[in-house]
Structure formats: structure tokens, C-alpha cells
């Protein structure tokens with residue numbers, strides 16, 4: 001789309017979103033934003049209506065994780081405040097989502113009348129989003145509106161964090177500044193700081209006996225997976241991933257060790273990483289979950305820590321070095337190519353023994369079967385809970401095929417995220433793993449899957465409650481009212497449902513789902529409320545000590 005500088009303000013926003021690769025905008029209209037919805041309807045952007053704004057927010061977050069930018073468009077406060085939680089998740093996990101909210105017109109705000117949807121002041125919602133975004137603006141001045149749109153979009157793309165744009169309804173159709181020229185400010189590293197950092201890093205890596213790369217989420221977000229692979233291949237240094245960064249490298253790759261999560265993860269990965277004398281952490285977020293509730297032992301004296309916000313090597317910090325430039329620089333640096341060492345590999349998939357007859361299904365067997373079910377085009381999308389922890393050991397075929405809220409951990413992410421993923425990448429078929437509790441929050445968004453012709457396979461881990469919480473402290477508050485999830489297609493008017501109690505039923509349902517590509521498939525998998533994956537058992541034992 002060509003940018004017309006004399007366009008209406010709403011149209012300019014649409015053009016800029018399009019220029020950044022956005023093709024779908026998720027949301028629900030309201031009177032304060034209807035004008036902008038009409039501008040979108042006439043544009044190449046496709047509006048995706050969800051059942052609830054929270055669903056739109058999660059879908060836009062997943063879309064952004066796959067495509068590099070996402071957008072959610074809602075009405076003032078009643079819609080906007082519902083995406084506060086999803087925007088918080090996008091902020092915490094570094095996903096660039098543009099939150100567009102309609103609002104009362106500038107003229108309507110004079111004399112501070114009590115207009116519908118207003119909470120306290122007209123800027124209450126804006127103030128909330130200032131806390132949840134990297135940049136925010138109210139487009140209340142046509143003279144600066146274009147510039148503000150570019151400032152806010154650029155901040156989101158640069159920091160990989162959400163941003164907020166409020167559109168007063170009497171401004172969207174006004175023309176912006178007629179002579180505005182978009183300017184992109186090229187950002188560069190301080191060359192001397194970069195050179196010094198690379199020199200220290202190269203010396204440390206070359207001197208190391210057993211270096212290892214710990215690859216994390218920012219490599220996804222900045223699209224640096226290929227550089228990561230080149231670095232590993234050029235130096236023969238193996239790669240472990242964190243849970244949030246899982247699948248940053250195809251998990252069948254010979255250089256891949258597995259997921260590192262301190263004592264929560266596999267022992268051989270933990271031992272290899274923690275006995276390394278040079279841990280190269282790339283784009284890493286050192287969260288309690290990625291560090292196995294701080295059981296990880298990573299000594300800064302033996303670490304290179306590079307992110308978009310910080311670069312430190314041993315105890316030295318370097319200012320003004322961009323993450324991308326540091327990684328590119330490492331590829332050009334004189335790093336010695338070491339002989340291929342001996343390192344652990346993720347357990348190869350043992351051929352599964354024939355399923356036993358009518359015995360109830362266990363969590364362990366469920367994940368073993370799901371593992372065997374993964375294809376090259378599968379994107380695994382997990383919700384918080386057993387779904388996420390069990391999935392840590394799934395064997396993802398190619399890069400960037402695993403999404404989960406592995407830090408902020410909001411329930412309700414996975415079903416709407418599956419919709420966002422498939423719109424962002426129509427060649428993918430999402431495999432959505434979600435607990436019964438989380439499904440009851442946002443699972444009705446399968447309605448959008450039907451409406452827009454998407455075909456996710458949704459596996460509901462139905463353990464009749466908040467399984468993750470039971471080992472920490474149990475009570476009736478952890479029970480969830482039993483739904484007949486597999487009957488949802490009757491309510492929604494499409495899709496296929498399967499009730500799964502045993503392993504043979506699971507095998508049959510997965511085979512049928514693989515064939516049924518015309519709409520979503522939902523597998524209601526009944527599990528024992530007290531059956532947990534090994535990773536979850538280890539985690540909750542540690543968390544319980546902190547209650």
C-alpha cells in the first residue's frame with residue numbers, strides 16, 4: 001500500500017500497520033471506534049471478530065509472535081480494560097501488539113461530561129496502558145497525529161513490546177499534517193563499545209573448555225534464528241533453549257541439547273550447562289520459570305549475557321551495543337572452530353509400544369502420543385498449567401513452532417492464540433494444548449475458528465480442576481465444573497468433538513483429526529485429577545515451599 005501523506009488519520013494508521021506486515025486486526029467494535037472499523041473494512045486489513053476482547057488480545061499477541069507485529073482494536077474502557085491483561089502478557093513476554101482504542105471525541109470531552117464507558121477521568125484508560133506498554137499516545141491533535149503514529153509503531157517494533165494508540169472518534173476522519181514525511185531513525189551501536197565487547201567475548205569463548213549457548217526468546221522476536229544456527233555451526237558450540245525460547249532451534253538439530261530449566265528440567269541438560277565455563281546467553285530472560293524457580297546455577301563470572309536491553313560479559317557491562325549487532329559481530333569474530341564435543345541430545349523418540357486396552361490415559365502417555373503426532377507444519381500452542389509443563393519435553397520439528405505463556409503465565413492464552421497463529425501463518429496447523437480451567441476462560445473463541453475457516457486441533461487436558469495448584473495446596477476451590485467439551489460443536493454449529501478416555505481412543509481421535517482438515521477438532525481428554533507430568537511435580541514441590 002502506498003502511503004498518502006494527506007490521508008485521514010485513521011487511514012494513515014491502517015497504511016502504517018499494513019507497511020509493517022499486519023494483515024489482520026482482532027477486536028470488537030463499539031460506538032467510539034465504529035468510524036475506524038469502517039475505515040478498516042474498506043482497507044486491505046481483515047477484521048477478525050472474537051467473542052470477547054481478551055480473546056482478541058491473546059490472538060493479536062500470538063499473531064505478533066509469529067509475524068513481527070499484531071494489532072487489537074477495541075472500544076473505550078469496556079473493551080480496552082479487558083485487554084489490559086493480554087497486553088501485560090505481551091509486555092512481559094516481549095510481543096509487539098498495537099492496542100488501538102476508540103475514545104470520546106476531543107470536542108465531547110469539554111466540560112468533562114459523564115459520557116458512557118468513562119471510568120474516572122477521560123485519561124484513566126491511557127494511564128493504565130502507560131504502565132503496560134512501551135509507548136502510548138492519544139491522537140488528539142491532527143497536526144502531530146502522523147508523527148505520533150510512527151513514533152509509537154516504531155517503539156513497539158524496536159523494543160518488541162506492546163504500544164497504545166487512542167483514537168478520539170472525532171479525529172479519525174480528519175486529515176493529518178499535509179507535508180508530513182515519515183522519517184526512520186537508523187539506530188546503530190557505538191562502534192568502539194561493540195568492538196571492545198566482541199574482543200572480550202571472543203577471547204572468553206576461545207579460551208573456554210566447554211562453552212554452551214543458552215538461546216532465549218529475543219532470538220525469536222528479532223528474527224535471529226538463522227544467525228544463531230550459523231554461530232553454532234561455525235564454532236561447534238551446542239545450544240540449549242529456555243522454555244520461553246523453546247523451538248528457537250529445530251529440536252532435531254544435532255547441536256540441540258534440550259530445554260534448560262535449572263533443576264526443573266532434564267538432569268543431563270542442567271549438568272552440561274551448569275558445568276560450562278562459558279555460558280553464552282542470547283536474548284535471555286532470566287525468569288523464575290526459565291531458571292526452574294531459581295534452582296539454576298549460572299555464575300556471572302562464567303557468562304556472556306546479551307539482550308536488547310543489556311550486554312554484560314563476566315562482570316563488565318557494555319552500553320550502546322545493539323543485540324543484533326553483537327550477534328552479527330560474533331559471526332565475523334575470530335572464533336575457533338572446536339572439534340565436535342560430546343553433549344546430551346533430547347531423547348530420541350522410542351517407538352511407542354502398542355497401546356494397552358481400556359486403562360485410563362495418563363499425562364505421560366498423552367504427551368508421548370502427542371509427540372509422535374507432531375508434523376513439520378504443526379505449531380504447538382500451550383496454555384498455562386500442565387499443558388505448558390508437559391509440552392516442555394515435546395520434540396518440535398522446526399524453529400519457531402512453539403508458543404506458550406512461559407513467564408507471565410496467564411490462563412486463557414492458548415485457544416485464541418491458536419487463531420492468531422493460523423491467521424499469521426496459514427500453512428501452519430495449530431495443536432492447541434489447554435487445561436479444562438483455562439478452556440473455560442476463552443475456549444469459546446473456537447467460534448472465531450469456525451467463522452474464519454481455521455482448523456486448529458484443540459486438546460483439552462480435562463483433569464476436572466486446577467491441577468497445577470493441587471500439589472501446592474488443595475481444596476474445593478481447585479475444582480472446575482465439568483463441561484462436556486466434546487459436545488461444543490453442537491453449540492457452535494461446526495467442528496468435530498471427541499471424547500477420549502483411553503489410549504486407543506486417543507490414537508483414533510488423533511488419526512481422525514489429522515484427516516478432518518475442514519474445521520477445528522476438539523479432543524476432550526479425561527485425566528486423573530492427581531496425575532501430573534514430572535516437570536510439574538518438580539516445580540510445584542518447589543513453589544509449595546514458598547507459600
Ligand SMILES: Cc1ncc(C[n+]2csc(CCOP(=O)(O)OP(=O)(O)O)c2C)c(N)n1
Nearest residue numbers: 385386410411435436437438465466467468
Ligand atoms: C488468568 C489466571 N488466573 C489464575 C491463574 C493461577 N493458576 C495457575 S495454573 C492454574 C490452574 C490451571 O488449570 P487448568 O487450566 O485446568 O490446567 P491444569 O493446571 O489443570 O493443567 C491457575 C488457576 C493463572 N495463571 N491465570
Ligand SMILES: [Mg+2]
Nearest residue numbers: 435436465467
Ligand atoms: Mg485442569
